[in-house]
Amino acid sequence: xxxxxxxxxEDFESVVRLHRQAVFRFILASxxxxxxxxxxxxxxxxxxxxxxxxxxxxxxxxxxxxRIAVNLVRDHQTSARLRFWRRPHLDVSAIARTVxxxxxxxxxxxxxxxxxxxxxxxxxxxxHRQRTVLLLRFVExxxxxxxxxxTGMAEGTVKAHLFRALQNVRQKLEKKP
Amino acid sequence: MKIxxxxxxxxxxxxxxxxxxxxxxxxxxxxxxxxxxxxxAAAFAMLAVLAALPLYRHRQSDLANKAARIDTQDDALLRxxxxxxxxxxxPPMQQxxxxxxxxxxxxxxxxx
Numbered sequence: 001x002x003x004x005x006x007x008x009x010e011d012f013e014s015v016v017r018l019h020r021q022a023v024f025r026f027i028l029a030s031x032x033x034x035x036x037x038x039x040x041x042x043x044x045x046x047x048x049x050x051x052x053x054x055x056x057x058x059x060x061x062x063x064x065x066x067r068i069a070v071n072l073v074r075d076h077q078t079s080a081r082l083r084f085w086r087r088p089h090l091d092v093s094a095i096a097r098t099v100x101x102x103x104x105x106x107x108x109x110x111x112x113x114x115x116x117x118x119x120x121x122x123x124x125x126x127x128h129r130q131r132t133v134l135l136l137r138f139v140e141x142x143x144x145x146x147x148x149x150x151t152g153m154a155e156g157t158v159k160a161h162l163f164r165a166l167q168n169v170r171q172k173l174e175k176k177p
Numbered sequence: 178m179k180i181x182x183x184x185x186x187x188x189x190x191x192x193x194x195x196x197x198x199x200x201x202x203x204x205x206x207x208x209x210x211x212x213x214x215x216x217x218a219a220a221f222a223m224l225a226v227l228a229a230l231p232l233y234r235h236r237q238s239d240l241a242n243k244a245a246r247i248d249t250q251d252d253a254l255l256r257x258x259x260x261x262x263x264x265x266x267x268p269p270m271q272q273x274x275x276x277x278x279x280x281x282x283x284x285x286x287x288x289x
Contacts, residue, residue, distance in 0.1 A: 169185065173180050
C-alpha cells in the first residue's frame with residue numbers, strides 16, 4: 001500500500017483559520033495602516049491559495065505565508081512613497097493601554113505603557129529589513145532559520161539586522177524618562 | 178539611563194503582547210485620521226475657487242459692457258425722442274411752417 005503525502009495546504013480553510021491573524025498582525029505592525037493590512041492579508045492568502053501546488057513543504061506553512069507577506073509589505077512600502085498624502089495611522093497608545101492595564105499596579109502599568117510606546121516608536125524608525133526581522137523574531141517567535149526562509153536573506157544578514165534593530169530599540173528605551 | 182538585557186526582554190515581551198492585540202476586524206479598531214482627506218478637500222475647493230475667479234470676472238465684465246451699451250442706446254433714443262417732441266410741427270410740415278412764417282413777415286424783416 002502506498003501512502004500519499006497529504007499537503008498541509010489541502011485544507012486551505014484551516015490554513016486561513018490558523019495563520020490569518022499572524023499574517024494580519026505582521027502586516028499591520030509593519031505598515032501601521034489597518035485598511036492596507038486587511039487588503040494585503042487577503043492578497044497574501046489569495047496568492048498562497050493560487051500557488052498552493054508549488055508548496056513543497058520544505059518550510060512550514062507559516063514561514064511560507066510570511067515570505068509572501070514580507071514581499072507584499074516591501075512592495076506596498078515602495079509604492080506608498082508616491083502616495084505621500086496618505087499617512088498611516090494606528091492608535092498605538094490605545095493598544096499600549098490595553099496591555100498596560102493588565103499590570104499589577106498603576107506604577108507598573110505606567111512603566112509598561114511607556115515601554116510599549118518606545119518599542120513601537122523604535123520599530124517605526126527602523127528600515128524595512130530591520131523591522132521585518134524584529135517582528136518575525138520577537139512577535140512571531142520564529143527561529144533564525146525560519147526568518148532566513150521567510151526573508152530570503154542570508155543567516156549572517158538576518159543576525160546583523162536583528163542586532164541593529166535591537167540596538168535601536170535599546171537606545172529608544174534608554175532615552176525614555 | 179542604561180537598561181539591562183532583562184529590561185529589554187521585558188519591553189519586547191510587552192511589545193509582542195501589544196501586537197498580538199491586533200485583530201482583523203477587531204473591536205478595538207483604531208480611529209482613522211481624516212486630517213489628510215480634509216487637507217486634500219480644502220485644496221481642491223481652493224483650486225476650484227481660483228479657477229472660477231477669472232470666469233466670474235469675465236462674466237461680470239460682459240454684463241457691465243452690455244449694461245453700458247444699453248445705456249448708450251437708451252440715451253440716443255431719448256435724445257431723438259426729445260428732439261422730435263421739441264419741434265413745433267412734425268418734420269414733413271416744417272417747410273410749410275417756414276413759408277407761413279415768411280408770409281407773415283413785414284417787408285423790413287424780409288430785407289434783413
